[in-house]
Amino acid sequence: MSPSSLDELIEALRCLPGVGPKSAQRMAYHLLQRDQRGAARLAVAMRRALEVLRHCERCNTFSEDAICPRCVNPRRDAGLLCVVEMPADLAMIEQTQSYNGLYYVLMGRVSPLDGVGPRELKLDKLLARATDGSVREVILATNFTNEGEATAHTLATLLAARGIAVSRLSRGVPVGGELEHTDIGTIAQALVERRSL
């Protein structure tokens, strides 16, 4: 008995990650009842993003141009290529202001449980980019989760086979971290990877 356009909106909201039937319903009521303006804005933003956003041909991140502004910036060190999982990771590294090379964004990670293997991640595109003659070192900056580590391992193997220098972000005790409150896995890694002074 409820209007079909309402049912369809509730159903369509479920394409959002982590949104089940109950929250989809809550969101629909909220938008229609309290924030029609926000809903209209969201519909426009979504349509526009779908129209204009594509993947940068060089670094694979979301871009409105064929090649994104970062990749064509001549003041960046084209010899360094930092591989991250998602644009959010790229943004974090940029915020450190301690990296001036280029990036490659995987837009995901190797995740066998979700059916994401090297082919689904289109690692060919990264390998072509890394071997285009300009890159002297690939820095693997995938997450230190199981899936991120597996991705880094896969990439390290593939890149080494092509004779490319590969490095990985260091693991260890976080800056400001107290040993008493650091997990033992991290401390163990920090011991193994200790650096001489």
Place this chain on the structure above:
Amino acid sequence: MSPSSLDELIEALRCLPGVGPKSAQRMAYHLLQRDQRGAARLAVAMRRALEVLRHCERCNTFSEDAICPRCVNPRRDAGLLCVVEMPADLAMIEQTQSYNGLYYVLMGRVSPLDGVGPRELKLDKLLARATDGSVREVILATNFTNEGEATAHTLATLLAARGIAVSRLSRGVPVGGELEHTDIGTIAQALVERRSL
């Protein structure tokens, strides 16, 4: 450095209830990367819902018609008017298949902390509906939360002043409930509101 259409999508997603900056970012990446079809469908559903949905002139629920199909159904008992907070509550009561009267959907509840008083809830519309001559009893079926109870109390006062018979859903031990696992507030209410057999 990130494309403005992506930023705008992330910002626009924050109009959804319970969605902060991090989840908005995650949702945007998910839609663009993994579910462009779902995103397109959502944009269409949202625009259409905004265009065609309005509030039923009689029961105030979302409707595509001026008066919703339920309110014009001649097989419903027009003498009973059940007041609920949201369309989801109406759906629950319908599922019981034990009510054949009509409804009034408040689309909210009295909530002083959120600045929602009798005026914001447009209780005038309900009072006009309840006094249109067809209603012989108003059943208050707002939630048994603090806000729902306050709403019921406000409504009971306003309706009684207009000489309308008012009732409230009973409180008590849930069907299938064991006393050992029922909260004492509910048991206390079930004692006070015990019914003679």
